[in-house]
Amino acid sequence: MSDHTWGVLSNQAITAAGVVYFLALLCALVEWSAWQSRARAAVAEKELVGAGAPADEADAPTNPAAAVREQRAALFGRLSLLLTAIAVACHLVALVGRGMAADPNRVPWGNMYEFTISGSFVVAAAYVALHRRLKLSWMAPWVLGFTVVVLMLAVVGLYEPVAPLTEALNSYWLVIHVIAAIIATGGFTLGGIASVTYLLKARFPDAALLARVPDLDNLDRVSYRIHAFAFPVWTFGVLISGPIWAHEAWGSYWNWDPKEVWAFITWVVYAGYLHARATAGWKGKKAAIVALIGLATLWFNFIGINYFSSTSQHSYAAPAAPAVVELTEGASR
Amino acid sequence: MSTTSAPDQEKNEGVRRPGELNARELARWGWRQLTSMRTALILLLLLALAAVPGSLIPQDGVDSLKADQWREAHTTLTPIYEKLGLFNVYSTPWFAAIYLLLMVSLVGCIIPRCLVYARAMRAQPPATPAKLTRLPDSTTYVTDEEPAEVLAAARKQLRGYRIRKDDDGESVSAEKGYLREAGNLIFHMSLIIVLVAFATGSLFGYKGGVIVLVGEEYGFANELSQYDDFKSGSLFAPEDLDDFSFKIDDFKAEWLSTGAGAGTARGFNSKIRYTAGSSDEKTYDLRVNHPLTIGSTDVFLLAHGYAPVITVRDGEGNVAYSGPTIFLPQSQNLLSFGVVKAPYASPEEIGFQGLFYPFEGTVDGEPVNLMGDIGDGSHAMLSLQGFRGDLNLDAGPQSVYALDTSKANMMSPDETGKAFNLRLGETAELPDGLGSVSFDDVQQWNRVQISKSPGKEWALLGVSLALVGLLGSLFIRSRRVWVRARRVDGRTLVEIAALDRSGGGDTAAVVTGLAETLRGARTQEEKDV
Numbered sequence: 001m002s003d004h005t006w007g008v009l010s011n012q013a014i015t016a017a018g019v020v021y022f023l024a025l026l027c028a029l030v031e032w033s034a035w036q037s038r039a040r041a042a043v044a045e046k047e048l049v050g051a052g053a054p055a056d057e058a059d060a061p062t063n064p065a066a067a068v069r070e071q072r073a074a075l076f077g078r079l080s081l082l083l084t085a086i087a088v089a090c091h092l093v094a095l096v097g098r099g100m101a102a103d104p105n106r107v108p109w110g111n112m113y114e115f116t117i118s119g120s121f122v123v124a125a126a127y128v129a130l131h132r133r134l135k136l137s138w139m140a141p142w143v144l145g146f147t148v149v150v151l152m153l154a155v156v157g158l159y160e161p162v163a164p165l166t167e168a169l170n171s172y173w174l175v176i177h178v179i180a181a182i183i184a185t186g187g188f189t190l191g192g193i194a195s196v197t198y199l200l201k202a203r204f205p206d207a208a209l210l211a212r213v214p215d216l217d218n219l220d221r222v223s224y225r226i227h228a229f230a231f232p233v234w235t236f237g238v239l240i241s242g243p244i245w246a247h248e249a250w251g252s253y254w255n256w257d258p259k260e261v262w263a264f265i266t267w268v269v270y271a272g273y274l275h276a277r278a279t280a281g282w283k284g285k286k287a288a289i290v291a292l293i294g295l296a297t298l299w300f301n302f303i304g305i306n307y308f309s310s311t312s313q314h315s316y317a318a319p320a321a322p323a324v325v326e327l328t329e330g331a332s333r
Numbered sequence: 334m335s336t337t338s339a340p341d342q343e344k345n346e347g348v349r350r351p352g353e354l355n356a357r358e359l360a361r362w363g364w365r366q367l368t369s370m371r372t373a374l375i376l377l378l379l380l381a382l383a384a385v386p387g388s389l390i391p392q393d394g395v396d397s398l399k400a401d402q403w404r405e406a407h408t409t410l411t412p413i414y415e416k417l418g419l420f421n422v423y424s425t426p427w428f429a430a431i432y433l434l435l436m437v438s439l440v441g442c443i444i445p446r447c448l449v450y451a452r453a454m455r456a457q458p459p460a461t462p463a464k465l466t467r468l469p470d471s472t473t474y475v476t477d478e479e480p481a482e483v484l485a486a487a488r489k490q491l492r493g494y495r496i497r498k499d500d501d502g503e504s505v506s507a508e509k510g511y512l513r514e515a516g517n518l519i520f521h522m523s524l525i526i527v528l529v530a531f532a533t534g535s536l537f538g539y540k541g542g543v544i545v546l547v548g549e550e551y552g553f554a555n556e557l558s559q560y561d562d563f564k565s566g567s568l569f570a571p572e573d574l575d576d577f578s579f580k581i582d583d584f585k586a587e588w589l590s591t592g593a594g595a596g597t598a599r600g601f602n603s604k605i606r607y608t609a610g611s612s613d614e615k616t617y618d619l620r621v622n623h624p625l626t627i628g629s630t631d632v633f634l635l636a637h638g639y640a641p642v643i644t645v646r647d648g649e650g651n652v653a654y655s656g657p658t659i660f661l662p663q664s665q666n667l668l669s670f671g672v673v674k675a676p677y678a679s680p681e682e683i684g685f686q687g688l689f690y691p692f693e694g695t696v697d698g699e700p701v702n703l704m705g706d707i708g709d710g711s712h713a714m715l716s717l718q719g720f721r722g723d724l725n726l727d728a729g730p731q732s733v734y735a736l737d738t739s740k741a742n743m744m745s746p747d748e749t750g751k752a753f754n755l756r757l758g759e760t761a762e763l764p765d766g767l768g769s770v771s772f773d774d775v776q777q778w779n780r781v782q783i784s785k786s787p788g789k790e791w792a793l794l795g796v797s798l799a800l801v802g803l804l805g806s807l808f809i810r811s812r813r814v815w816v817r818a819r820r821v822d823g824r825t826l827v828e829i830a831a832l833d834r835s836g837g838g839d840t841a842a843v844v845t846g847l848a849e850t851l852r853g854a855r856t857q858e859e860k861d862v
């Protein structure tokens with residue numbers, strides 16, 4: 001296949017992935033709303049029976065209509081997972097296509113568009129991979145909604161044609177560094193989704209809308225586990241492979257460049273999160289807030305620094321031209 | 334660090350006087366506050382916060398040009414910012430104060446924990462609590478098996494656990510995950526290694542840049558005076574410069590002519606020859622991402638460009654200026670800007686500024702640079718604006734890359750005010766018999782960065798150890814499990830409980846799992862009988 005075909009394939013695959021994610025999101029919402037009506041029904045029943053009836057009665061549907069509803073909800077839940085898996089596969093094709101379309105072939109993260117589609121791939125793929133282990137099916141609408149929106153923004157706002165990497169980016173340390181950064185970013189995002197849900201559930205414990213969500217202890221544990229996975233990956237990416245590459249490319253391993261500063265800030269805040277969780281008084285709500293501050297610094301680093309800071313050497317484009325000098329009118333002719 | 338001595342003092346002095354007691358108590362209270370987990374947390378968040386301004390305000394150490402421009406543009410804020418050290422955030426006392434406090438807190442936190450850990454390593458798992466069923470995760474079942482058999486089976490199941498030796502005969506107490514705390518301690522101690530290594534690098538290290546022309550007759554010797562720019566730590570001494578020199582024999586870049594990257598280059602390669610100290614001459618292919626290490630100094634290829642060889646003759650026919658002139662790239666295709674100054678030309682001083690086009694093509698009557706590859710040089714063009722009169726060199730030091738035209742007059746090849754456009758090998762006459770300018774040849778230059786960061790290996794070792802420790806402290810589960818079996822009403826009552834000391838663990842699953850295997854093992858035996 002020619003480079004051009006790969007490029008076209010990549011674009012088509014990303015569109016396909018976006019559409020399938022959206023279908024999966026619809027299924028997840030159907031499942032979600034089934035839980036919602038179940039929760040409402042439970043409340044209504046409770047009112048009929050009178051106060052004092054145990055709340056967990058809702059767990060056992062008592063009439064046949066409810067049982068059918070239950071089955072349908074489960075069906076849509078499975079369908080949503082299946083569609084998500086298909087979309088993740090398309091998403092992967094898009095990434096591979098992007099890398100193959102460049103000459104010479106390369107990793108698909110040369111610019112913001114590519115970093116964004118790679119990062120959202122990790123979020124969705126991690127969700128599918130951890131689905132069983134951490135019982136994440138409740139997370140479907142969040143993950144899918146997030147992925148759909150991010151993909152849309154990437155395609156509409158960040159798209160750039162395939163181009164070769166600039167020389168400084170052409171290093172295997174960079175490959176390692178960016179893989180770690182993308183995996184950690186995906187992980188922190190997933191963990192952040194759990195933390196947001198925790199805060200919502202803590203604020204509105206009885207909201208029917210949140211009926212699908214597990215209890216607070218469970219949310220806290222899921223969030224911690226995902227963060228505990230992402231933090232070492234981030235440590236490796238930002239504090240080991242990043243400085244090694246910086247040393248090879250720029251001659252000093254730490255330059256206090258804005259991108260590095262924010263990566264460090266993110267690292268420190270998440271270290272704060274892990275501490276907060278280990279300290280009795282800060283468990284739960286406060287820890288969740290610290291985790292979300294960490295997520296905010298992470299995204300600010302990705303989005304904000306690229307747009308607002310021109311001193312960063314991490315511009316994905318070429319190194320800035322040295323000393324731009326103003327020419328007097330007519331210098332060239 | 335002086336706070337470290339406070340608790341020791343207290344131990345050493347036996348007599349207590351009332352007045353001192355308060356002071357000591359205050360010190361002890363302060364120390365306890367400082368080394369508390371909450372303080373560590375707050376200091377961590379404070380450190381993150383303190384790092385923010387340095388990423389938003391241009392820093393002298395990162396981009397001094399930008400910092401100067403910022404200063405010029407914000408005259409009211411600048412003095413305030415200067416006072417607060419906001420142009421050098423990462424070396425200000427207040428920034429240092431935060432991380433030093435954090436480090437003191439770290440040491441104060443870690444040392445006692447090390448002692449506790451050393452004791453725990455040798456200790457037995459704690460005795461089985463009296464009321465196991467009170468623990469959050471516990472289960473019970475009744476069986477006809479002898480208690481001793483159940484306990485023996487449990488001991489066998491709890492592989493990898495340390496089991497209490499002198500238990501009370503009716504229970505098993507087991508613990509595992511001792512390495513978790515070790516990981517945590519290693520992690521925190523490694524942070525201290527990293528900090529010390531990093532500080533060494535910033536105090537004793539340096540980083541300088543120099544543009545070196547490609548060719549036998551040029552080169553660089555590692556002396557302070559040879560650098561174009563130079564930044565060093567406060568404890569750096571010029572004697573710390575390693576003794577070496579090098580020449581660039583050849584420089585090649587691969588220019589892409591097709592595809593999205595057309596017009597840009599890759600595969601930069603500088604063939605250099607170097608001598609270190611008194612050793613023999615060696616060669617090296619200096620490439621991007623492949624620095625040359627000489628002793629403890631690293632040499633990096635950062636950029637490249639063209640240096641047109643220009644000769645200026647004055648009105649009397651004497652050579653007023655001659656040589657390769659470094660032009661600085663303005664874009665990726667190496668359209669470059671440069672300056673020529675011939676202050677000793679007579680009858681008048683002569684100066685030029687203008688653009689160098691490595692590969693010029695005319696588009697709509699305007700010269701456009703098509704690519705950075707000069708090829709055989711047949712499309713190279715030099716477009717110079719000429720000036721005569723006072724170049725204002727008496728006013729003070731000037732950059733070699735800028736021409737002060739405030740007191741000079743423009744001169745043109747004819748009345749229309751055009752620039753002198755020269756192809757390779759061409760010469761243009763200056764008006765009014767002022768002389769001529771010729772474009773003789775093109776050479777190349779490399780911008781090389783030379784730096785020394787002492788302690789970088791230690792920093793790497795430190796973070797790597799920290800990562801290993803971190804993995805241990807996050808993923809090794811530290812857990813206690815108890816099983817008690819005793820006769821109650823002629824049958825055996827088995828109680829199982831577990832406690833997760835690491836948080837995030839699923840102890841309920843451990844308890845039910847163990848209960849199932851113990852009962853399952855028994856049912857199996859029953860069938861066998």
Ligand code: HEM
Pocket residue numbers: 268270271274275278367368369370372373377435436438439440442443517521524803806807835
């Ligand atoms: C640069 C500063 C620091 C960083 C980056 C850092 C990072 C971490 C991390 C990532 C953990 C998580 C390990 C786990 O969850 O088991 C942790 C745990 C811990 N940290 Fe720190 N820390 C720092 C400073 C401190 C200080 C100053 C103290 C003491 C006051 C401290 C005391 C502890 C303790 C006791 C734990 C274990 C918590 C537990 O029992 O599980 N740390 N630290």
